[in-house]
Amino acid sequence: MSENRTYDLIGIGIGPFNLGLAALVDGVPSISTIFFDKEEAFNWHPGMLIEQSDLQVPFLADLVSFADPTNKYSFLNYVHKQNRLFQFFFYRRFDIPRREYNLYAKWVSENLQNCHFQSEVISVEYTNDMYGVKVKRTDTGEVSIYYAKHVVVGTGSIPFIPDGIEKNEQIVHTSEYLHKEKEMKASNSIVVVGSGQSAAEVFYELLEEQKHNKYSLKWYTRSSIFSQLESAKLGQEVFSPDYVQYFQGLSYEKRKEALNRLDTVRNGVDKETLVKIYDLLYNRSVEGRDEKITIQPLTEVKSINESNGVLEVSCKQWEKEMDFKVKADYVVLATGYKPHIPQWIWDKKEELVWENEKEFKVDEMYRLVWKEPRSHHMYISTNLEHSHGTAATNLSLAVMRNQTIINDVAKREIYPIQKDAVFQQFMPDA
Numbered sequence: 356m357s358e359n360r361t362y363d364l365i366g367i368g369i370g371p372f373n374l375g376l377a378a379l380v381d382g383v384p385s386i387s388t389i390f391f392d393k394e395e396a397f398n399w400h401p402g403m404l405i406e407q408s409d410l411q412v413p414f415l416a417d418l419v420s421f422a423d424p425t426n427k428y429s430f431l432n433y434v435h436k437q438n439r440l441f442q443f444f445f446y447r448r449f450d451i452p453r454r455e456y457n458l459y460a461k462w463v464s465e466n467l468q469n470c471h472f473q474s475e476v477i478s479v480e481y482t483n484d485m486y487g488v489k490v491k492r493t494d495t496g497e498v499s500i501y502y503a504k505h506v507v508v509g510t511g512s513i514p515f516i517p518d519g520i521e522k523n524e525q526i527v528h529t530s531e532y533l534h535k536e537k538e539m540k541a542s543n544s545i546v547v548v549g550s551g552q553s554a555a556e557v558f559y560e561l562l563e564e565q566k567h568n569k570y571s572l573k574w575y576t577r578s579s580i581f582s583q584l585e586s587a588k589l590g591q592e593v594f595s596p597d598y599v600q601y602f603q604g605l606s607y608e609k610r611k612e613a614l615n616r617l618d619t620v621r622n623g624v625d626k627e628t629l630v631k632i633y634d635l636l637y638n639r640s641v642e643g644r645d646e647k648i649t650i651q652p653l654t655e656v657k658s659i660n661e662s663n664g665v666l667e668v669s670c671k672q673w674e675k676e677m678d679f680k681v682k683a684d685y686v687v688l689a690t691g692y693k694p695h696i697p698q699w700i701w702d703k704k705e706e707l708v709w710e711n712e713k714e715f716k717v718d719e720m721y722r723l724v725w726k727e728p729r730s731h732h733m734y735i736s737t738n739l740e741h742s743h744g745t746a747a748t749n750l751s752l753a754v755m756r757n758q759t760i761i762n763d764v765a766k767r768e769i770y771p772i773q774k775d776a777v778f779q780q781f782m783p784d785a
Contacts, residue, residue: 549689
């Protein structure tokens with residue numbers, strides 16, 4: 356089955372990035388769109404929707420507000436529609452619960468006519484200056500082909516599992532933490548691996564629940580310290596269109612160097628979470644140090660082996676070059692995510708321009724660069740750190756990316772992108 360209609364834009368994947376694009380373009384009747392996702396419905400990291408865990412960016416970094424604060428799909432309109440605006444007013448906080456953000460985005464997806472779930476994109480072909488997108492319904496198996504002038508790939512990320520570790524039922528990535536928490540809390544020993552926000556939130560939640568259970572709790576990270584995310588206001592200005600434009604204009608080598616320097620604003624734990632952990636540890640220590648709690652940086656987990664239902668975790672304290680092993684019933688990997696690049700993109704590897712073996716070239720308009728230039732484009736919102744830096748995963752900058760794509764597809768400025776929007780500048784005036 357094929358669709359005769361040709362869309363201006365087809366979106367592949369409906370995570371927060373493409374959902375925001377779908378919401379913004381919903382108010383642009385001159386651009387026809389359709390979006391597909393293989394999941395049954397929108398659900399943002401359901402395994403990490405821990406109670407009392409907050410979004411790391413203010414609520415203004417919703418799906419639309421940085422482009423259009425009056426948009427009906429704003430978070431403020433969502434809480435208004437839920438009869439929660441007064442409650443939110445008295446809440447008096449800019450950060451919102453992660454669970455509420457998920458419900459907000461789900462509400463947006465359910466109100467958009469251009470979003471279709473249970474629809475897996477299995478291939479994309481470019482012929483006659485047009486993209487043919489083959490879509491398989493996951494419920495019926497029916498296959499259809501949709502045509503578009505442009506496509507935007509928003510396939511997000513997948514859990515990163517370090518080399519030397521093979522997943523099993525007792526080795527749990529944070530993306531599935533809530534699905535396994537009951538079994539873990541009923542066990543005798545848990546090891547958390549990682550140093551970022553997810554690791555800290557899981558450790559804190561397990562630390563709180565430890566008093567009701569019997570498990571020992573260990574937290575290892577190869578980082579030299581458990582570092583706080585840089586929250587200085589001037590430092591946060593790298594999350595701005597001005598810095599993205601500056602970063603994108605650097606050479607590939609300079610961009611990679613800059614990413615390392617920006618690590619303190621991109622990776623780390625919120626101050627509030629670290630304070631809560633320390634305060635709880637201090638209260639627990641009033642009657643003596645708890646021997647069932649271990650927190651250790653400078654420690655790399657090299658491998659995990661299972662024998663008779665028990666995990667043996669091989670570690671190395673790398674600064675002292677000391678190898679050691681610990682036993683555990685469960686290991687929680689807070690090891691982050693890696694870009695999910697569909698196989699049909701890898702199949703076209705020889706047609707693309709690459710900056711290294713894993714990082715394809717992306718131009719300033721978020722378009723993949725092909726060896727043979729195209730008049731119609733494949734936009735991308737994953738695997739972008741090397742090309743656009745802080746714009747890669749930041750929710751507020753996702754709106755700017757969507758503005759850029761919409762304006763480029765329309766060939767006119769529908770959503771103006773603010774410039775000179777921060778107090779600092781990143782290079783001298785010409």
